[in-house]
Amino acid sequence: MAAPARPLSRFWEWGRSIVCVGRNYAEHAREMGETPPCRPLLFLKPASAYVRPGSPVQRPYYCQRLHPEPELAVVLGRRTRAVSRDDAMRYVAGYALCLDMTARDAQDTCKARGLPWTLAKSFDTSCPVSDFVPKERVADPHRLRLWLKVNGQLRQEGDTADMLFSVPELISYISEIITLHEGDVILTGTPPGVAAVEEHDELEAGIHGLVSMRFTVVQQRLGA
């Protein structure tokens, strides 16, 4: 049988939704000066946010403080609408590591003014993405170690066991609000320890024992 024209292993090419969960690690919420949430905090990135190794991550022209947030990405394998927690994992096709690139200064301004986080979270290259990891290679998504190195130095590390809302809880909650489709992705939030990166910095991030990826930061210059 012929291989599908759009293999799910290249889900970032599908133009599908990226649903992001914020403050899903209590310590990260606290380092942001926020109270851990009692229900998942959601925001979106466009599919044009994806960037793959070999291409650079841009610091937007309006950003002075760019934070990479390593996060477990859950890739949906089929249409997912109002599923229960018990059924949720049947809809997962696999996982990836993504960086939720955040223009933190823009986010601070948006928070202070009560504005949406679009400028902070949804710019081009705001979602560096690793290779796809089929679910068969992951016994338990809540027993994974995420890490980020900047210029070879370990910057951030955390365990998915510390997520406030588990993967099935997130899928069930989100799918009551947003119908998810094959190739859609949920970013499950970052562990604590976020910090800024500069132009020419080398980012390396991964899920221990499963996947890793590298990117270089470049400064966006208007008109270039």
Ligand SMILES: O=C(O)/C=C/C(=O)CC(=O)C(=O)O
């Ligand atoms: O509460 C804040 O100031 C910032 C929160 C985030 O950026 C949320 C996330 O993206 C996350 O927790 O991963």
Ligand SMILES: [Mg+2]
């Ligand atoms: Mg995040």
